[in-house]
Each structure stands twice: as structure tokens, then as C-alpha cells.
Amino acid sequence: MSIADQTNNVVATAIPTSHGEVWLLPAKSDDDLKLKPVKQKATGVSAVLNSFRYAWGEAGVVRGTLPLLQLNQKLGFDCPGCAWPDSDAKRPTFDFCENGAKAVAHEADSRRLTAEFFRAHSVSELSTHTDFWLEQQGRLTQPMVLRENATHYEPISWSDAYALIAKELNSLESADRAAFYTSGKATNEAAFSYQLFARQFGTNNLPDCSNMCHESSGRALSKMIGIGKGTVKLDDFEKAELVFVVGQNPGTNHPRQLAALQQAKRNGAKIIAVNPLPEAGLMGFMNPQEALGMLGFATELTDLFLQVKINGDIPLFKGIMKQMLEWEEADPGSVIDWDFVNEHAAGLDDLCADLRSADWDTLVTRSGVTRESMRQAADWVRASERIILCWCLGVTQHTNGTQNVCEMLNLLLLRGAIGKPGAGPCCVRGHSNVQGDRTMGVWEQPKDALLDRLQAVFEFDPPRKHGFDSQRAAIALHQGELDVFVSLGGNYLMALPDTRYAAEGLARTRLNVRIGTKLNRADLVAGGQSLILPCLGRSEQDVRPASDGTPANKQFTSTENSMGVIQSSQGKLPAASAELRNEVAIVCEMAAATLGDRANNPWQDWANDYDLIRDGIAAVIDGCENYNEKVRQPGGFYLPNAARERQFNTSTGKANFTINPIPPQTIQPGQFAMTTVRSHDQFNTTIYGNHDRYRGILNARRVVMMNGEDMNERGLRSRDPVAVTSHHDGATRTLQDFQVVEYPIPRQCVAMYFPEANPLIPMNATDASSNCPSFKHTVVTIEKC
Structure with a gap:
């Protein structure tokens, strides 16, 4: 099915796969919508209480509290939530926000997902639950595999998992039939290793979450x-x-x-x-x-x-x-x-x-x-x-x-x-290290200067042809042009527009691999085979054997915030499972198994000693000279920023004014511009709860926020059930079982929650320059059910 084939298509909530029918949204909402007045101020004591209530509820009093004392501290770990910077000066003891506390508690969860859980639940049955329910089942504890035509995940050893990945990658007719997706939570060491692995393998197919946001x-x-x-x-x-x-x-x-x-x-x-x-x-x-x-x-x-x-x-x-x-x-x-x-x-x-x-x-x-x-x-x-x-x-x-x-x-x-x-x-920036990922070379359109440095330092010929970004990778998956899809964190499926189209593509691969801390819907929409590789969270200790045979030592990683500061991050909590490995080690061990003697850098040594990776970063990435020394400074260091000094490295050598036409009018009478928004109980695709406290919308996510006058014209009242249909290039997509809510939004405008509204958003409605999907402006009509 092409992108344009969806005329008059009521968006189905399930797709057939070789592992059974997989639901993209539960067939019927279990929302119990309650409305309260829209709040006029934020945070305060309620935010503090919610932070600790969530932390203690997920992780217990001790495991839920200790990480908060280390969060965003100079000798602690970087928040796995947003990328807002930390003070260069002395920082308060409690230097976190409500959603930062939820992000930490989410990974410090005391609940465990074991082999018994997967034996009890088929992927088809798991998919009938909400995304919130899936993540509430607890931390992943061991590698799991969904084999060909199987209905349940089963345990697999790390060595066998790496061997499966190596077999599938090395059997591809072209390296460009694999793609390596990156979430913005990946650390600098993981991101640098990941892009080097992909390029030594032979492809620039490095889609990442920044393709869909900034x-x-x-x-x-x-x-x-x-x-x-x-x-x-x-x-x-x-x-x-x-x-x-x-x-x-x-x-x-x-x-x-x-x-x-x-x-x-x-x-x-x-x-x-x-x-x-x-x-x-x-x-x-x-x-x-x-x-x-x-x-x-x-x-x-x-x-x-x-x-x-x-x-x-x-x-x-x-x-x-x-x-x-x-x-x-x-x-x-x-x-x-x-x-x-x-x-x-x-x-x-x-x-x-x-x-x-x-x-x-x-x-x-x-x-x-x-x-x-x-x-x-x-x-x-x-x-x-x-x-x-x-x-x-x-x-x-x-x-x-x-x-x-x-x-x-x-x-x-x-x-x-x-x-x-x-x-x-x-x-x-939204995610904690999305800016760092790009600095470290995660980009499907690398500049020649980066490739030349990689070539000189690591003695291989990196591919020069540009690869797929996130949206183009989704289209390539759907058209059968990708056989292996590896995801370094994140929830690629639910982050994309046109959820059904994206799911159909992922289901056509030979192998899907995802590195993560918790189960999500992307694990359930599998191709021929699927691997879940569980990793440590930011708040957890990472102890690896030293490369020189000396006793094991504690590793640390690093990240870059929205304002170009690179700083160290080292968790202190005991790992949720003895089988967990840092995402850095997982990437390096995948590379070692796949590349073997083709790589000149010692991948297994890198997996055991991240200082070696940082030496590689220092040799390749501008501004990262003496990286191991500078990143150990309390608070880290600033990357160079020429524009901050009024030096503009543009085609003219100056800052360039631009001409930007007013966008064409696409909203016709009876239609609305729909934007997606996040609720207060979520971060990106991760749902912490079903309350949007500040907007006064509780116990519900299948909601359409609409101007009161527009509602009156259509005979609608808050809580009425509605169907929402999007319109783009002659194609329509419809979602049902939503409720309309009166909200102070401009006329002919409506808002819906991400990712529940994503099935309405066309895959090919993107920015002409950046190819970023248009999550914030979709033409829709609304009908009472």
C-alpha cells in the first residue's frame, strides 16, 4: 500500500504479523474522563508531592529517593528527561523537576519483567493493552528473542543475541539494507560508537529522533x-x-x-x-x-x-x-x-x-x-x-x-x-542528549570533514552516500528496502506519524533489534525475528572489567545539554538485574561480533573501558580535544560556538537574513487545524500516567480539545464521543472513540495528544528543507458519533 492509498480509510487498530495480530491502539478506550478548571500557575507543593509520590510508588522509598539527590549534580548523573542545562555555579540539593523525577523513577522501577512474564503473554495479547500499561510492567531483565512465526518472546543469551545480529547483518546483499536508529537519550559514548559501527559496516542509514523534532x-x-x-x-x-x-x-x-x-x-x-x-x-x-x-x-x-x-x-x-x-x-x-x-x-x-x-x-x-x-x-x-x-x-x-x-x-x-x-x-531541545548525538556524528547526511576524520583515525573508507532519516526509513521499511532495523533506545514506532503505515513497514523486516530499559509497542510489531536487549538506566552503576586485566572499575558516560555543555554522568544505584549492560557496551559488543577483523579499533576493549572511546572522540570531533581530561572537570566544559562570538560560518561569512512567505491557507470552512501536544504525565512517547493536571483533563488521553464556539456550532458538548478524520493530498485517515473537551484554543484549531493522534498525521506531510514531519498542523474534520 502506498502512502496515498488511504482514501476513506478508517484507521484500523490492529495489523496482521507472522507473530499474530498486533494492536496499535487498544480496540476500545478505557478512559474515565474527568474535567477540572484549567490551571493558571504551575509547580509548587503539588509538583513536589507528585514527584515523590511517583518515585516512591515506582521504586520504593530508598531506591526512589537516593537518585534524586544525585540527579543533575556535578558528580552525579544527567537527567534522562529533557536537555535543559544545569547551573555552572553551585547547584541546589534538589535540582530536578517533576518530570525529571518521574523519568528517574521510571527507570528505578522495582518491578521486573522476567521470562515468566513473556511466557504468560503473547505479543498479540500484550498489544491489546495501553502504552502506559506496557511500561508499567517493570524493568527488562534479560535479553529476549521473538523467533520466526513464534507468538511469545523467550530468553536468549547475550552471545547468541550478538551472533544472530551478526548473521543477519553480514548476510545482507548491501549494507544499505540495514538502518540504525538513535534515541536522544543515548549518551555521547554510545552515539559515537554507534555511528562508527554503522559506517564501518558500510551505511549512513542513521535516522534519529532529531529528524522528527528539531x-x-x-x-x-x-x-x-x-x-x-x-x-x-x-x-x-x-x-x-x-x-x-x-x-x-x-x-x-x-x-x-x-x-x-x-x-x-x-x-x-x-x-x-x-x-x-x-x-x-x-x-x-x-x-x-x-x-x-x-x-x-x-x-x-x-x-x-x-x-x-x-x-x-x-x-x-x-x-x-x-x-x-x-x-x-x-x-x-x-x-x-x-x-x-x-x-x-x-x-x-x-x-x-x-x-x-x-x-x-x-x-x-x-x-x-x-x-x-x-x-x-x-x-x-x-x-x-x-x-x-x-x-x-x-x-x-x-x-x-x-x-x-x-x-x-x-x-x-x-x-x-x-x-x-x-x-x-x-x-x-527535548530529549536529554539529542544535541550530543548529532555532535557525535549521528546524522544520515554527514559532512565530508567528519568522514575524512573517521577515515584518517580509524583507517577505513566510510560510505559517502547519504542515508535515510527517520521518515524516509519508515517509507523504505514499508517498501521492503530495509531488512534489519536496530534501535538504540526510544520507541520508533510511536514517535512516527501515520502509525499504521509505520507498523506495516516494521513488520516486513527480517530482524528488529531494540536496546532499552522497558517494554514498549515497538517490541510487539516485529518482522521475521525481534530482539530486546535490556540496558542499564542513567541512575545505575556500570561496572565493566578493565581492558588491561586489572580489577573491574566503574565506568561513566557523558552528555551534551541544550547550551553546548558536555558533562559526565555516573549512576550510583545497583543494577535492576545482573544481566543488564550499558548501552555503550551493547553497541561495542554488537560491533565486535559483526565486524570482526574488518575493524581496526578494538571493539571489545572499548566495551570494557569507555576512556578508549573518548580518546576516539577527541581525535575526531571538533572541540573535544583532551576529552577524557575535560569531561572529568566538575560541571564539564563548553563546546566552541562561533556564532556566540559573532563569527558566522555561512556561505556569505555573515549572518543571513531570509525571506519566508506566509504559508498557504489550507483550512477550509468546516475543517480544523489539529496540533499534537504532550500531557503533563508524559515525556515524549513515555506515558507516566493519564492525568494532564494543568489542563484539567484527568483519566483520559483519547481527547480532542476544541474551542467552545466551534463546539456550539456543531451541537457538541464536553465528553461527547467524536470521530476525527484527517485530509491530505486526497487521502483520509479516521480515528474513532475520542471525546471532545471545551478548551481555550483559537477557533478552527484543535489539539490532541501525541502519540494517540499520530495515526492521523500523513507520513509525507513534511518540511521541504528538513523533512521534519508536520505533527503540529494537520487538516481534520470532526463528527459526533
Whole structure:
């Protein structure tokens, strides 16, 4: 079935596989929807209590509490949740947020998944349960294999698992018939080893989770400022005069960012929030590190809330800049930072022509923001020299995601708000080491400089042909072009759009391999054979035999946060099972079994001593010289960032203004723009519970949030059952058994939870530049059941 063959297709919830019928969503929802008022402030004592309640419930009092004392500490371990940075100075004893505590408790879980569990449950029966139920069964404890035509997983030894992987990989007619996916939680040592393994094997098929989230950011930043990362440091928030927070919900997804916003506000900065949904964390913040915050007193963060329509960012920022240009032309030198523009920027004339030609009525109508509000925002921009612009997936996951980011960066360049204290772009990464994975070389489109270094250091000819990203790998799977799919963590199936299409592809492989800590739905949609390789969590001790035969020693790993700091991470908890291995060791031992004498680096020695891997990193990756020495410094070290010094490594040698057209109008009367959102009880695809506490939606995830006036026009009331149908290129996909909820969202806009809404999102609705899927803008219709 091609991507376009799904016209009038009611999205089935199960697919046939050689291991039985596998359900992609439970056939019927067990939601018991309860509604409460939308909250106007976030964190405080309730967040603290929920953190410890979840930690103790999952792991017990001792195992649940001890890791929290080590979380994000300079001699502790890096949070396996988001990539928000840690302070360079002294850190508080409890330096974590609610979702960080849940992430740690999730892997410190005291429950165990043993061979007995898999004997009792077939993959077909397991698939009838929710994703939440699957992950609640506990930690994986030993390697498991699902053999050809089998209905149940069974135990397999590590050596036999590696032999199976080596046999399947080495029997491929081409190395390009394998793909190696990476989750953003993989550490630097694992990521570097993984990309080297794949390239020594002979392929650049290295899809990773960044392809589905911030790929648009990297393309825009590289094009405009010469580096695919933000430029701000954490202490820049203390110096900022104005902070934009765009397409982001930090109260749920990056709660520690709220403390930085609070500090900015207390130092006199104004904050502008841009989002289709009002989010509690941006309205008021009860800092749990302070007594008043624990007592319920909140700092009001947002000074101006610009409630854009879904995908209204370009017309909004174009309107703000058009107003700035009108003031500049009326009073030359009053708005544009001409010293910066003349010395460091290119393309301003074209941008000004584009802004002059923009129609005010169109900008207002398409953004959903009044001209008066745009004028207010422009006035604050004009009055500020130190501006930080933060954004996340609400900006990037559109068919014009790269252009969204570019248009926002134009505003910073007009004011010279980059490369100086208190100013710059702040690309807020989601997963803990997704930025580090790319730094370490996980990319399907590697630059020649990286390949040349790998060739010189490791004495092999790396492949030069670009490989598959995440979306193209899904299409290749469906078209039978991939036989082996290896996943370093994550939940590739549920992270993708068009879930049924993705599942059908995974079911066509000869072998699926996933390295992880807990069971998820990707393990149940198997090809001919499937392997689950259980690994240690970040919070657990990693003890490996030393390569020189001396007594065993404790290993550590490293990660990179959103602001380019690389730091060490070392867990202290006893492992959940004696059979668990670090993901680093698993990757190295897979490589040793597969490559044998073809590799010049000693893969088994690398598995036993991660210092050897870090020596390889130091020899290959820019900015990582003396890696073993620098990463052992408390707090780690900053990677070089030329744009932070106003050195722009672009095609012009300067920061480049860009022209970004207003996206075409795709929403017709009777249709809605649907965006996916995360609930407060989840992180990416991991579901911790069924409550979205701040939005007041409890015990339910099959929900459609909808404007009250739109509901009235259609005779709908909260809790009514509805069917949702998406429309793209003449194809339709329908999900049933959802409930509609009245919510303060703009008209002709609706929101649904990720990943439950993913079956509605077309695989081929992607950004033209980054190929990032459009999770945040899908055309849908809604009918009462």
C-alpha cells in the first residue's frame, strides 16, 4: 500500500504479523474522563508531592529517593528527561523537576519483567493493552528473542543475541539494507560508537529522533548563523531585557526553564509567550525552591500572551517586524542595529522589501493576533537590546518549520541580539542528549570533514552516500528496502506519524533489534525475528572489567545539554538485574561480533573501558580535544560556538537574513487545524500516567480539545464521543472513540495528544528543507458519533 492509498480509510487498530495480530491502539478506550478548571500557575507543593509520590510508588522509598539527590549534580548523573542545562555555579540539593523525577523513577522501577512474564503473554495479547500499561510492567531483565512465526518472546543469551545480529547483518546483499536508529537519550559514548559501527559496516542509514523534532531548527540556524545550535548560556537569562517563548510549554516539558524565566523577570525583563494554548507554566510559576512558591505564591511570568492560530508564527513575526520597519523608516536609526547589520549581516534589503509588501489584514487574519498586540510586541523589541528567543516543537513540526525558525531569527538579527550577553537564539531541545548525538556524528547526511576524520583515525573508507532519516526509513521499511532495523533506545514506532503505515513497514523486516530499559509497542510489531536487549538506566552503576586485566572499575558516560555543555554522568544505584549492560557496551559488543577483523579499533576493549572511546572522540570531533581530561572537570566544559562570538560560518561569512512567505491557507470552512501536544504525565512517547493536571483533563488521553464556539456550532458538548478524520493530498485517515473537551484554543484549531493522534498525521506531510514531519498542523474534520 502506498502512502496515498488511504482514501476513506478508517484507521484500523490492529495489523496482521507472522507473530499474530498486533494492536496499535487498544480496540476500545478505557478512559474515565474527568474535567477540572484549567490551571493558571504551575509547580509548587503539588509538583513536589507528585514527584515523590511517583518515585516512591515506582521504586520504593530508598531506591526512589537516593537518585534524586544525585540527579543533575556535578558528580552525579544527567537527567534522562529533557536537555535543559544545569547551573555552572553551585547547584541546589534538589535540582530536578517533576518530570525529571518521574523519568528517574521510571527507570528505578522495582518491578521486573522476567521470562515468566513473556511466557504468560503473547505479543498479540500484550498489544491489546495501553502504552502506559506496557511500561508499567517493570524493568527488562534479560535479553529476549521473538523467533520466526513464534507468538511469545523467550530468553536468549547475550552471545547468541550478538551472533544472530551478526548473521543477519553480514548476510545482507548491501549494507544499505540495514538502518540504525538513535534515541536522544543515548549518551555521547554510545552515539559515537554507534555511528562508527554503522559506517564501518558500510551505511549512513542513521535516522534519529532529531529528524522528527528539531531538524528544522538545525537547518534554519545553520543557514542563518552557521551553526545548528542556539547561542545563549543559562546566565544570559539573568541579563536579558526581553524573552520570547514560542511554541513551547516549559511548565510540562522543561520545568526547570521556569526558574530561568523567573530570574529574568525579577531582573526587569519582559516575557512574551506565543502559543495557541495558554499554558499554566507560562502564566504563573510557584518556585518549589522557595518558601513562597511552596506556599502557593506565584511569579507572574508572561507580560504579553500572543495566542496565535496554529501555524500563525510567520505572519505574527512578519507583522512585528513590519511595524519595526515602519518606525525605522519614519525615524532612521531608531530601531535597526545598523552597526551589527553593516558589519555582520547580509540580505537586509530583500527582507525589508518583503516586509513592505506584506498586507496588514492578511497578517492579522492569518496569525490570529491583533495589530495592536503586534505593535505592543514591536515596541518592546524596539526598546530592548538584549533579547532571547526560545522555541520548541510548536514552531518546528510544520511543513514550513524551517521557515518559521528563520523568520524569528530575522527579528534577532534586526536588533543585533546575538553574540552578546543576555541575547540570542535558545533552541530548547527535548530529549536529554539529542544535541550530543548529532555532535557525535549521528546524522544520515554527514559532512565530508567528519568522514575524512573517521577515515584518517580509524583507517577505513566510510560510505559517502547519504542515508535515510527517520521518515524516509519508515517509507523504505514499508517498501521492503530495509531488512534489519536496530534501535538504540526510544520507541520508533510511536514517535512516527501515520502509525499504521509505520507498523506495516516494521513488520516486513527480517530482524528488529531494540536496546532499552522497558517494554514498549515497538517490541510487539516485529518482522521475521525481534530482539530486546535490556540496558542499564542513567541512575545505575556500570561496572565493566578493565581492558588491561586489572580489577573491574566503574565506568561513566557523558552528555551534551541544550547550551553546548558536555558533562559526565555516573549512576550510583545497583543494577535492576545482573544481566543488564550499558548501552555503550551493547553497541561495542554488537560491533565486535559483526565486524570482526574488518575493524581496526578494538571493539571489545572499548566495551570494557569507555576512556578508549573518548580518546576516539577527541581525535575526531571538533572541540573535544583532551576529552577524557575535560569531561572529568566538575560541571564539564563548553563546546566552541562561533556564532556566540559573532563569527558566522555561512556561505556569505555573515549572518543571513531570509525571506519566508506566509504559508498557504489550507483550512477550509468546516475543517480544523489539529496540533499534537504532550500531557503533563508524559515525556515524549513515555506515558507516566493519564492525568494532564494543568489542563484539567484527568483519566483520559483519547481527547480532542476544541474551542467552545466551534463546539456550539456543531451541537457538541464536553465528553461527547467524536470521530476525527484527517485530509491530505486526497487521502483520509479516521480515528474513532475520542471525546471532545471545551478548551481555550483559537477557533478552527484543535489539539490532541501525541502519540494517540499520530495515526492521523500523513507520513509525507513534511518540511521541504528538513523533512521534519508536520505533527503540529494537520487538516481534520470532526463528527459526533
